[in-house]
Amino acid sequence: MAAPYTLRWGIISTGWISTEFTEDLLVDPATRNVNDVAHVVEAVGSRSLESAQKFIDKLKAAPEPYAWGVARGALDKTKARASYQEVYDDPDVDVVYIGTPVTHHHKDAKAALLAGKHVVCEKPFTFDLAELDELIAIAREKKLFLMEAVWTRFHPISYAVQDVLASGVLGRPRRYAADFSKDFKLETKPISHRLLAPELGGGGLLDMGPYPSVWAMLTLHQHPLNTKRTPPKVVNTYQTIYSRTGVDARSRWVLEFEELGAEGILMTDMLCQNFKEGAVVLQCEEGDLVIESPPQKPGVFHIVPHEEVDGVKERSTHDYTIPAAQGHGLAFEADAVARCIRDGQTECPRMPLDESRIVQSWFDAVRKNGRTVMRDMEGTAGK
Numbered sequence: 466m467a468a469p470y471t472l473r474w475g476i477i478s479t480g481w482i483s484t485e486f487t488e489d490l491l492v493d494p495a496t497r498n499v500n501d502v503a504h505v506v507e508a509v510g511s512r513s514l515e516s517a518q519k520f521i522d523k524l525k526a527a528p529e530p531y532a533w534g535v536a537r538g539a540l541d542k543t544k545a546r547a548s549y550q551e552v553y554d555d556p557d558v559d560v561v562y563i564g565t566p567v568t569h570h571h572k573d574a575k576a577a578l579l580a581g582k583h584v585v586c587e588k589p590f591t592f593d594l595a596e597l598d599e600l601i602a603i604a605r606e607k608k609l610f611l612m613e614a615v616w617t618r619f620h621p622i623s624y625a626v627q628d629v630l631a632s633g634v635l636g637r638p639r640r641y642a643a644d645f646s647k648d649f650k651l652e653t654k655p656i657s658h659r660l661l662a663p664e665l666g667g668g669g670l671l672d673m674g675p676y677p678s679v680w681a682m683l684t685l686h687q688h689p690l691n692t693k694r695t696p697p698k699v700v701n702t703y704q705t706i707y708s709r710t711g712v713d714a715r716s717r718w719v720l721e722f723e724e725l726g727a728e729g730i731l732m733t734d735m736l737c738q739n740f741k742e743g744a745v746v747l748q749c750e751e752g753d754l755v756i757e758s759p760p761q762k763p764g765v766f767h768i769v770p771h772e773e774v775d776g777v778k779e780r781s782t783h784d785y786t787i788p789a790a791q792g793h794g795l796a797f798e799a800d801a802v803a804r805c806i807r808d809g810q811t812e813c814p815r816m817p818l819d820e821s822r823i824v825q826s827w828f829d830a831v832r833k834n835g836r837t838v839m840r841d842m843e844g845t846a847g848k
C-alpha cells in the first residue's frame with residue numbers, strides 16, 4: 466500500500482475550536498477507514514507565545530484517541546509562534562486553519578493567502594459577503610485552496626441523508642424547518658464574550674446560523690429535483706435583540722426555493738434549548754425526514770410516514786453517531802482538505818465556494834433587515 470499523503474497544518478489561534486480541530490488531526494485515520502491521507506501540525510500561532518506553547522504542551526499530554534497522533538510524531542516538529550504572520554510565512558506549512566472570531570476571519574485569511582498559503586477558515590466564513598468575495602478573488606488569482614470549515618457537511622450522516630433524498634422515496638420537498646437553539650446562559654457571560662460582543666461578530670445569526678443553513682443547502686439546494694440550483698430567495702426575516710449588547714438573541718428567516726415549490730424557515734436562538742427530536746424537519750410529498758438535535762453534529766435521523774397518504778409506509782431510524790474513538794468529528798473535513806490539496810484542487814467539491822456565498826448572502830440579508838447594533842456594520846473588505 467502506498468504511503469499516505471501527509472498534509473502539514475498551521476493553526477491560527479488557541480481557543481476552543483482550534484483545540485478540538487487540532488486534537489482531531491491527531492486521531493488515527495484508520496478509525497474512520499482512511500488510509501490515503503494523514504495530518505501533522507507544523508506550527509501554532511497565537512497573539513501570545515505563551516498561549517501557543519501551552520496549547521502544544523496540552524495537546525502532547527492529551528488522552529486517547531488523540532495520544533495516537535502524538536505517539537506517532539504528529540506534533541514532533543510543531544513550532545509555537547508569537548504571531549499569526551509567522552505561521553503564514555513558515556515554508557513548512559501547507560495549509561492554514563483559522564479559528565479566530567468571525568470579524569477577524571477576513572483579515573487572517575487574506576494575510577495567509579497573500580503569503581501563499583492554502584486556507585481553511587471556520588464558519589461563518591466572513592462577516593459579510595464583500596469580505597468573502599475578496600478572499601475568493603485572491604485565492605483564485607493565486608490558485609490557492611480556500612474552504613469554509615462547515616464540518617457537518619463531511620459527517621457520514623450528511624451523505625446518508627442525501628442518499629435518501631436521491632432515492633426518491635420521499636418525493637418532492639414541500640416545506641423545511643431547521644433550528645439551532647442553545648441556552649447559552651448569556652447573563653453569566655461578560656459582554657466581551659465573542660457571542661455577545663458586536664465587534665467580534667456576536668449574536669446567534671453568525672455563530673449558529675451556519676447549521677440550519679447547511680441542512681437547507683444539502684437537502685433543498687442540492688436536491689436532485691432542484692436542477693437549476695438557483696440561489697433561494699430570502700422572503701422574510703426577523704431578529705430579537707439581546708439588550709445588554711444589542712446583538713441578536715434570536716433570528717429567523719424564510720427561504721423560497723422556487724423550482725422545488727418549497728419554503729423553509731430557519732432559526733437561531735441563544736436563549737432556549739433545541740427540541741431534541743427534531744432540529745431539522747423536511748416535509749416531502751411521500752413522507753418526512755427528521756434530523757435530531759444538535760444540528761451541527763446530529764447522530765440520528767428518521768423517515769416518518771404521513772397520516773392517510775400513500776407513500777412511505779413505515780417509520781425508520783438511522784443512526785450515524787460519531788463514536789468517541791473518532792474524536793470530535795472534525796477530522797472528516799480535514800481529510801477532504803488533504804485530498805483536495807494533494808490533487809491540486811483549489812476548491813472542495815463537498816463545500817463549494819458558491820454555496821458559502823449563498824449562505825453568507827442570507828446572513829447579510831437578515832442582519833441588514835434587522836435592528837441589531839450590527840445592522841450597518843461593515844466588514845474589512847478592501848482593507
Ligand SMILES: NC(=O)C1=CN([C@@H]2O[C@H](COP(=O)(O)OP(=O)(O)OC[C@H]3O[C@@H](n4cnc5c(N)ncnc54)[C@H](OP(=O)(O)O)[C@@H]3O)[C@@H](O)[C@H]2O)C=CC1
Pocket residue numbers: 478479480481482483510511512513516517564565566567569587588589614616659665671672761
Ligand atoms: N465548527 C465548530 O463546531 C465550531 C466553530 N466555531 C467557530 O470558530 C470561531 C472561534 O470560536 P471559538 O473557538 O469558540 O472562540 P474562542 O474565543 O474560544 O477562541 C478564539 C481565539 O481567537 C483568537 N483571537 C484573535 N483575536 C481575538 C480577539 N480580538 N478576541 C478574542 N479572541 C481573539 C484567540 O486566540 P489567541 O489568543 O491564541 O490568538 C482566541 O482564543 C468562530 O468563528 C466560531 O463560529 C466555534 C465553535 C465550534
Ligand SMILES: O=C1OC[C@@H](O)[C@H](O)[C@H]1O
Pocket residue numbers: 647672673761
Ligand atoms: O459552531 C458552533 O457549534 C456549537 C456552538 O455551541 C458554538 O457556539 C458554535 O460556534
